[in-house]
Amino acid sequence: SQTIHQWPATLVQPVGSPLSLECTVEGTSNPNLYWYRQAAGRGLQLLFYSVGIGQISSEVPQNLSASRPQDRQFILSSKKLLLSDSGFYLCALEGARDTEAFFGQGTRLTVV
Amino acid sequence: GNSVTQMEGPVTLSEEAFLTINCTYTATGYPSLFWYVQYPGEGLQLLLKATKADDKGSNKGFEATYRKETTSFHLEKGSVQVSDSAVYFCARQGGSEKLVFGKGTKLTVNP
Numbered sequence: 180s181q182t183i184h185q186w187p188a189t190l191v192q193p194v195g196s197p198l199s200l201e202c203t204v205e206g207t208s209n210p211n212l213y214w215y216r217q218a219a220g221r222g223l224q225l226l227f228y229s230v231g232i233g234q235i236s237s238e239v240p241q242n243l244s245a246s247r248p249q250d251r252q253f254i255l256s257s258k259k260l261l262l263s264d265s266g267f268y269l270c271a272l273e274g275a276r277d278t279e280a281f282f283g284q285g286t287r288l289t290v291v
Numbered sequence: 292g293n294s295v296t297q298m299e300g301p302v303t304l305s306e307e308a309f310l311t312i313n314c315t316y317t318a319t320g321y322p323s324l325f326w327y328v329q330y331p332g333e334g335l336q337l338l339l340k341a342t343k344a345d346d347k348g349s350n351k352g353f354e355a356t357y358r359k360e361t362t363s364f365h366l367e368k369g370s371v372q373v374s375d376s377a378v379y380f381c382a383r384q385g386g387s388e389k390l391v392f393g394k395g396t397k398l399t400v401n402p
Contacts (some may be wrong), residue, residue, distance in 0.1 A: 185334075213390060222394030223380065269334055273390045275366035277323050277342040280382070280390055 181206040184284025185270045192290055198243075198257040200286050205251065212253040212272035214279075218266045231251055244245055250260030265290045297381045297393025304371055304400050312366040312396045314355075314381035322385035324348075324357055324364040329378045329395070338366075338379070371400045 182205045209275040225238045227245035270283040298313040323342045326334040339348030344359035381393040
């Protein structure tokens with residue numbers, strides 16, 4: 180069965196520091212992977228999606244970047260965090276047609 | 292492009308009230324439709340789904356019917372409970388199209 184792992188669960192980082200959030204999946208190959216951000220009281224904002232190794236599409240210009248160095252690994256990064264980067268970050272694995280997406284448990288990032 | 296339009300909340304109901312959260316989608320292709328639920332501090336989890344027109348998804352007393360003629364997938368529950376308090380997301384998925392979510396609707400059920 181497909182599973183998705185995301186870490187860390189919580190993170191407090193100072194402004195200007197770098198960021199690396201990792202997401203890995205199991206039980207599937209060549210998945211479509213997504214990074215979303217959810218600000219407090221807001222909906223899901225799609226940040227990046229990837230259909231394969233090295234293939235990244237950015238939905239919103241911002242201070243973040245994403246990489247997919249391996250088929251089952253999707254990384255969200257920043258060189259210098261801003262206060263506005265605070266939020267709840269979710270990694271998602273798109274299921275095959277007619278099946279649901281799977282989400283990681285999320286990372287609560289607080290930039291101070 | 293493909294999109295999902297969802298009733299914006301927040302929605303506040305008393306226990307045992309009837310719930311409807313509206314969701315409409317763009318009719319490109321033949322998407323599968325989903326409702327996800329997010330409890331506080333957690334990721335999203337599937338609530339129910341429908342993969343073709345006229346299908347009805349159901350789970351935990353919630354229901355939604357895939358209506359191709361109105362491009363809708365409204366979520367309903369006849370009698371909500373306090374434990375149903377959460378954020379609900381409508382989503383579409385299909386073929387080579389991106390997984391697309393509505394903005395989410397926060398539901399609060401008071402005892």
